[in-house]
Amino acid sequence: MSNPIINRVGSQAGHGESQGHAEGHMEDKPAPFKQRYRKALNDSRLSRNLLNFQRSWRVSRDETFAEFKTLGDSGEKVGRPPQATSTTAGNFVSEAMPAEEFSERDFQAMRHKLASIKDSVIDNQEDYISHFIAAARNNGIIVYEAETPADLNNYVLELCKTKGITTVVKSKTMVSEETGLNHVLEAEGINPVETDLGEWIAQLSHERPSHMVLPIIHKSRQQVAALFTKVTGRPVDPENVTEQVRVARTELRQDFLKAGMGISGANALIAESGAVMFIENEGNARLVTTLPKVHVVVAGIEKLVPDYDAAMLQLRLLARSATAQPITSYSTFLAGPSDPGKEMHLVLLDNGRRKMRELPAFKDALRCIRCAACADVCPPYQVVGGHVFGYIYSGAIGLVNTPFHHGIDAAKDPQSLCVQCNACVTVCPVEIPLARQILDVRAKVVEEKGLVWYKKPVLWLWQRPKTFDLLARIAGILAKPIGSKGLIQPTRWKVLGRSLPLPKFARTMTAWRSLPVPAAKPGRDLIKPKLAAPVQPPIIPNGAAGKTVAYFIQCLTDRLYPDMAASTVEIFQKLGCKVVLPENQHCCGLPNLDSGDKAGAIVLAKQTIESLERAQADYIVTGAASCSIMMLHDYKHLLEHEPDWAARAEKLDKKVMDFVTFMDKVAKLPAGALSAPYDARVTYHNFCQSGNVQGLRDEPRRLMRSLGVNFTEMEESNVCCGFGGSTSADYPEVSRRILERKFGNVENSGADVLVTDNPGCVMHMRGGADAQGRNFRVLHITELVAEQLRRYEASK
Amino acid sequence: MSETNLTNNFLKTRFVERATKAGATVLEVNGLAGAAQAIAETIKTKGEGPLVATPDLLEETGLTGLLPLEPAVDEFKVAGSVAGVSPGRFGIAETGSIVYAANARLDRLVAMFSPIHFAMLYAENIVPDLVVAGGKIRELQVQEGSKYVSFVTGPSRTADIERVLTIGVQGPKELYIVLINGETER
Numbered sequence A: 001m002s003n004p005i006i007n008r009v010g011s012q013a014g015h016g017e018s019q020g021h022a023e024g025h026m027e028d029k030p031a032p033f034k035q036r037y038r039k040a041l042n043d044s045r046l047s048r049n050l051l052n053f054q055r056s057w058r059v060s061r062d063e064t065f066a067e068f069k070t071l072g073d074s075g076e077k078v079g080r081p082p083q084a085t086s087t088t089a090g091n092f093v094s095e096a097m098p099a100e101e102f103s104e105r106d107f108q109a110m111r112h113k114l115a116s117i118k119d120s121v122i123d124n125q126e127d128y129i130s131h132f133i134a135a136a137r138n139n140g141i142i143v144y145e146a147e148t149p150a151d152l153n154n155y156v157l158e159l160c161k162t163k164g165i166t167t168v169v170k171s172k173t174m175v176s177e178e179t180g181l182n183h184v185l186e187a188e189g190i191n192p193v194e195t196d197l198g199e200w201i202a203q204l205s206h207e208r209p210s211h212m213v214l215p216i217i218h219k220s221r222q223q224v225a226a227l228f229t230k231v232t233g234r235p236v237d238p239e240n241v242t243e244q245v246r247v248a249r250t251e252l253r254q255d256f257l258k259a260g261m262g263i264s265g266a267n268a269l270i271a272e273s274g275a276v277m278f279i280e281n282e283g284n285a286r287l288v289t290t291l292p293k294v295h296v297v298v299a300g301i302e303k304l305v306p307d308y309d310a311a312m313l314q315l316r317l318l319a320r321s322a323t324a325q326p327i328t329s330y331s332t333f334l335a336g337p338s339d340p341g342k343e344m345h346l347v348l349l350d351n352g353r354r355k356m357r358e359l360p361a362f363k364d365a366l367r368c369i370r371c372a373a374c375a376d377v378c379p380p381y382q383v384v385g386g387h388v389f390g391y392i393y394s395g396a397i398g399l400v401n402t403p404f405h406h407g408i409d410a411a412k413d414p415q416s417l418c419v420q421c422n423a424c425v426t427v428c429p430v431e432i433p434l435a436r437q438i439l440d441v442r443a444k445v446v447e448e449k450g451l452v453w454y455k456k457p458v459l460w461l462w463q464r465p466k467t468f469d470l471l472a473r474i475a476g477i478l479a480k481p482i483g484s485k486g487l488i489q490p491t492r493w494k495v496l497g498r499s500l501p502l503p504k505f506a507r508t509m510t511a512w513r514s515l516p517v518p519a520a521k522p523g524r525d526l527i528k529p530k531l532a533a534p535v536q537p538p539i540i541p542n543g544a545a546g547k548t549v550a551y552f553i554q555c556l557t558d559r560l561y562p563d564m565a566a567s568t569v570e571i572f573q574k575l576g577c578k579v580v581l582p583e584n585q586h587c588c589g590l591p592n593l594d595s596g597d598k599a600g601a602i603v604l605a606k607q608t609i610e611s612l613e614r615a616q617a618d619y620i621v622t623g624a625a626s627c628s629i630m631m632l633h634d635y636k637h638l639l640e641h642e643p644d645w646a647a648r649a650e651k652l653d654k655k656v657m658d659f660v661t662f663m664d665k666v667a668k669l670p671a672g673a674l675s676a677p678y679d680a681r682v683t684y685h686n687f688c689q690s691g692n693v694q695g696l697r698d699e700p701r702r703l704m705r706s707l708g709v710n711f712t713e714m715e716e717s718n719v720c721c722g723f724g725g726s727t728s729a730d731y732p733e734v735s736r737r738i739l740e741r742k743f744g745n746v747e748n749s750g751a752d753v754l755v756t757d758n759p760g761c762v763m764h765m766r767g768g769a770d771a772q773g774r775n776f777r778v779l780h781i782t783e784l785v786a787e788q789l790r791r792y793e794a795s796k
Numbered sequence B: 001m002s003e004t005n006l007t008n009n010f011l012k013t014r015f016v017e018r019a020t021k022a023g024a025t026v027l028e029v030n031g032l033a034g035a036a037q038a039i040a041e042t043i044k045t046k047g048e049g050p051l052v053a054t055p056d057l058l059e060e061t062g063l064t065g066l067l068p069l070e071p072a073v074d075e076f077k078v079a080g081s082v083a084g085v086s087p088g089r090f091g092i093a094e095t096g097s098i099v100y101a102a103n104a105r106l107d108r109l110v111a112m113f114s115p116i117h118f119a120m121l122y123a124e125n126i127v128p129d130l131v132v133a134g135g136k137i138r139e140l141q142v143q144e145g146s147k148y149v150s151f152v153t154g155p156s157r158t159a160d161i162e163r164v165l166t167i168g169v170q171g172p173k174e175l176y177i178v179l180i181n182g183e184t185e186r
Ligand code: SF4
Pocket: A374, A377, A378, A379, A380, A381, A395, A396, A417, A418, A419, A420, A421, A422, A423, A424, A425, A434, A435, A438
């Protein structure tokens, strides 16, 4: 797919990372990516702070939504007594909520509703904008439409100059970060003072916010104290946060009282009345919008909502998603200058938003309400922070909107940090398909900048199954002598590194993780002889007996874990299935898609579709959940410009499934069905896409129950292991640190066996556990089931 | 008990529960005399400085004569006060919020700039949830021309430094909701 518009944004002079802003304020843009990346990795406090934060955010965020849902589920509407259904019960009942409001208590229903409301605005954007502008003007607001950051900055600058304003107080606005407004004002001798505590601290330290909601999440109280001591000239207690907050209150009061202008952002622009909604906890935005004589709102056009009802729905979702509060301390609705002599301006910024709207793949991102939930669950964000995972906007949304607001050069590197775990998609309060959009950005980057050199030959080869097969077999024979127990340990790699010219990335990749030896004989060779055998009666009654299963081996399993492939077939056969092997099967195309090589992914997707179509089977099952998810969720988007192919892909949907789903929905073994003596304690890692895309949470646990194993749940079983396909090759250090988080959780659970359903995760975790001498085994779910079947048979 | 009373009690209970959870202190009182007494009791220990309300709203509080209220003539007077008092329009049970609609700058400043804030609310003016509240703001802004409408939920707070929750950043450090039982006396 080609994206002419991003292309245009990307090549627009002056907006790329390498070119600087058009305004020429070179020093105002973030440092080069590599520098930011190194700095973050060397800052151990950063990832520690973020880990604690992500953990506590997750718990409290889930609680606020659960609490809200309970209020509705108990049969009463929030704040309404259960009995109050008749019109005599109180004056508010005449305004009773329609029945469908009940379901609004549920996060899914609520976010779906807000998403569709925002879509209706996006689809009729120009109408809403003109309606809003007319209403705002009618309220006495002076409205200016800024197309570029420079337009916005100049407007504010001119306003200050005309009125002789030298001090400006600001409340939080990401838009002014986007345009670099402070810098422009400072260059002209105007003093902009950030009054949100975190923003003020960031400003004093000449930094940018690293999180949209918690700007200085990367800093410690000691650093804040040192900064405040320097600014005030008085000692500030390095341990006492309350005192630090008091310093800010005292210092900023002076600025509030002398400022000639207040600049605020907006959380919503309400079209029906021309009012601006903003929410906050500190109370600084209320002062910014009240004290100075001139007030300027700066806002992106994506902030439009139709009416107060939508604004209320946004309130319910926003505070819960941003700070895990039911509502923030202050929510304000401002419909024009509020007292005589007051002047209110509103600058509406485009800066690439209209271009986003023209692209079907990206327009959904305009629903964003800037809650930062997508950063709060993101594993690589936790490792590197928002100065690296993003540009001006951070978190998943930052990877998506940066090409539009700041050019493709600025987006090029940060986007490659995404491991595609889809966690962001599950919490986004407006249902933005962030992970898919990041892949689209990645594809665009590859289209414009080309692939990283070391991926080129790999992906080229990948598309050529026959050559690949030959080379893989040769590699298997050559590698055999250096491996031990099927793995090549870091020490071996070091030895290899001395004799081979291994590139640096290969060294970091292998320093902490053993990698499997490619098999001389792939899985398919082991399986084929078994398929001729007549169908056996099932060893235990189950729903799959008598069915025909077409087995999609998956490239990794085939080449690296042939025994895993053989075990899988063994399971099907013991359940009484007939197993067939679709001819010419190779790879679903995921590695290519994941690397941004969309063209290669399409070639492989078509090969796979052709191969699977020919299989005469009731089900097409794979042990690699990543592949079935690719087939079920990505093929249609990938093939959207070739409707015939998309239709063929869709036809396969009914048959394609992952192993866990097959066991749960087809085989349907009851709890304890396969009980057999087995001492080990087992825990389960939800491969992130199984959990986040496919929604498999209960299914694997039901399967565990049917095995009758001693199961123990670990913390954060939904959080990615750090494999992330292409990311673990590009950023092995990030990958390693995410794995450490996972291993910490596994060890805390006391489990002896760690099970998951994706071979990529198995490779990553098994290699890590081996190299680090962890004392738990890592098994693929098919390996555990096969083992248990054998124990079950032996026990009978 | 009539159904109306049942409903009002339910709303009041939930309002008090949610406002308290948000960090406000609710003083439930009977009538204006009760309100005056509760405020007087509370500020006893809060240090020096006048108790202020804006000239425009002094009347509306109904507290003149009951409390030594001084007019808040400018922001400096507010900043130097011990506490400010202002009448809230209505409350929201779902969130424990008080809603203000104050066009005049000084009226707002009393609620924003004073170190302690007393928000007066008649128990009968509590609406169930944000859905109803949204309709009410529409009325206020579209029909009545209220320019500046705010929901206030608990005191001013921040968690910006190491996520340590700290109360009282730019807005009031303490929020008291004086919840008045009995008929609106105006
Ligand atoms: S998919 Fe995962 S890694 Fe990528 S942005 Fe979303 S949460 Fe982060």
